[in-house]
Amino acid sequence: MEVLTVLVPYILRGLSVTLEVTGVALGFGLIFGAILAILRVYGGNLLSRILTLYTNILRALPHILLLLIIYFLIARIINLSAFWAGSLSLAIISSAYQAEIIRGAILSVPQGQMMAARSIGLTRIQAIWHVIIPQAFRHAIPPWSNEAAIVIKDSSLVYVLGVPEILRQAQYYSARTYQPFVAYITVAVIYFLLTFMTNRGLDALERRIRIPI
């Protein structure tokens, strides 16, 4: 069983890279996305328009193309490793989608919540933090789990930059052994398990923080 002893450890070496790329892309994407969303909802007309343009451009282009553009743009300005350049590119792309998710979640909180919060003397920022965000967060989980699954899969794109994540590892393996089928099936199983477990985890979180009725 050469498959188990050689292939699996070989591909699993890429797993930590896949997880790190995904983590960076989702994490930074969440931070950027949340800031973008809050500024779009509460930041006034002009700012909102500029940011809308930004998210519209990012969402209109293929991810692989953006990855290459951003990578070569960043690499020209600062000296970043392929790992960081690729991960941050994915974070920027994801931020556009996450901004839309979070913006929708914020807008789904009834307006009266903000009014009531202001009426007892909370500042705008306090109201956003204590009243709007906790409710928006709950609304955002289901669409966000969708985005998480997409980013897990998109992490494979950094392979074009030579980052040794699981797909890249599988490609090396198949080139060396002429066994593409087992290699790619193994990677497919890993992606399936990652997205499946992530969605299960987020479902559990959603249930856990559900508001009792």
Place this chain on the structure above:
Amino acid sequence: MPRSSKEIVKIQDVHKAYGKEDVLKGISMEVTEGEVVILVGPSGTGKSTLLRCINQLTVPDSGHVWVNGIELTDPSTDIDKARQHIGMVFQDFNLFNHLSALDNVMLGLTQVLKMDVEKAREKAMHELDRVGLCNKFMNYPGQLSGGQKQRVAIARSLAMEPIVMLFDEPTSALDPELIGEVLVVMKDLALGGMTMICVTHEIGFARDVSTRIVFMEHGDIVEEGSPKKMLNHPDLQRTKQFLGKIRELH
């Protein structure tokens, strides 16, 4: 009822338009300490807008508003600080959906007044007790009836020790059976000397506890006076017609 002549709310020539539509066409009004003023009038005549112009949730286009001697329409006024002491109760309650009844009442105490948690909890329980709901303190808004929600909302405002309470159709979204429990709380407040401005069509409440009824239409005050006068022999035919309609319904 102890009555002083201390002016709590003063509104001077307040205008507000939404787009082309003039909602308030220069309203002036004064409310002194302990007064219970009822605003009535057809829907869309600016009653709710006027209430919201008092605590600046809606900013008037022009005119001035003072509460407790502080001009809220002055841009240099710290409006968040001023709002702490102006209670507001909404038609659709607007309880914070993600917080229990207790936490709804506590939020302003801990975040705005910076009370420590133990003290805030004690105070919040006291306010819930005042509206007869201390046994529901753990319930979330989704677990309360409409009447209970509105009472929690009143407790949330009272906890901030307001100098004036604004009620924006507090019973309009309630099943008829649940209106009574909210009116009882409001009556208690009125009899306790709270200064109140209420948009409501609860004419029984107006007759029993109000000191003044103000009839508004098309963004103007048409007529105002004591409940006795307004309900029995108002000066204007239009007032008589409108209040007569409401009395038939209630």
